[in-house]
Amino acid sequence: MMTMDQAEQLIDPKEWRIRGRLRYGGLVYGPAEGTPSMPLSDALRYERAGHLVRMNADGSYSEPKTTRPEPRSAEEYLRGRDEIVLRHILDFHPTKKLLQEMFHLAKGTGRTQYLLMSLEAIGLYAGVKAPQANPR
Numbered sequence: 715m716m717t718m719d720q721a722e723q724l725i726d727p728k729e730w731r732i733r734g735r736l737r738y739g740g741l742v743y744g745p746a747e748g749t750p751s752m753p754l755s756d757a758l759r760y761e762r763a764g765h766l767v768r769m770n771a772d773g774s775y776s777e778p779k780t781t782r783p784e785p786r787s788a789e790e791y792l793r794g795r796d797e798i799v800l801r802h803i804l805d806f807h808p809t810k811k812l813l814q815e816m817f818h819l820a821k822g823t824g825r826t827q828y829l830l831m832s833l834e835a836i837g838l839y840a841g842v843k844a845p846q847a848n849p850r
Contacts, residue, residue, distance in 0.1 A: 725749075725757045729769050736765045788815035796829040803836060813837045817845050 727749040736743045738750050738760075749766065760766040767775045784806045785791040791802050791812070799816075808816070817833040837845030 723754045724751055725754055727751055730757060731767045731769055731775055733765055733767055736760060788812055788819045791816050792819055792823070792825070796826055796832070799829060800832060810837070810840055810842045813840055814842055814845060814847070818848065 730749040732743050732745050732747065732749055734745065736749075738752060738756070741750070743750060757766055761768065769775050782802075782805075785793075785802055785808075791808060792799055803813075813833065813836060817830065817837060820829055820833060834845045
């Protein structure tokens with residue numbers, strides 16, 4: 715539970731970094747822009763939503779842990795836009811076989827060339843000898 719002092723306390727914008735974009739006070743801020751001054755309660759709320767990250771003393775920051783469940787199949791990985799598919803791959807590290815299945819499913823369902831090339835590159839980097847070969 716937050717006390718009244720915490721709710722009224724303003725953050726030091728140098729201690730926070732914007733992830734993606736942040737809509738605050740009628741303006742939209744991006745990662746290259748400075749963090750706006752705001753009450754600590756607002757900053758904590760945006761941190762929970764994944765829009766802000768608190769910087770460590772050495773200038774680094776740790777990415778917030780994902781609360782999404784891990785996709786269990788190629789179909790589940792391919793739900794959503796290309797950016798979401800790639801984010802799930804980065805977050806959950808699917809197996810080589812699952813990467814190959816995703817490539818074939820994406821190719822068969824008419825996904826973008828960008829996603830197909832990305833899946834092929836990720837598969838090659840993961841050690842899949844022939845990402846375009848049938849996984850079955």
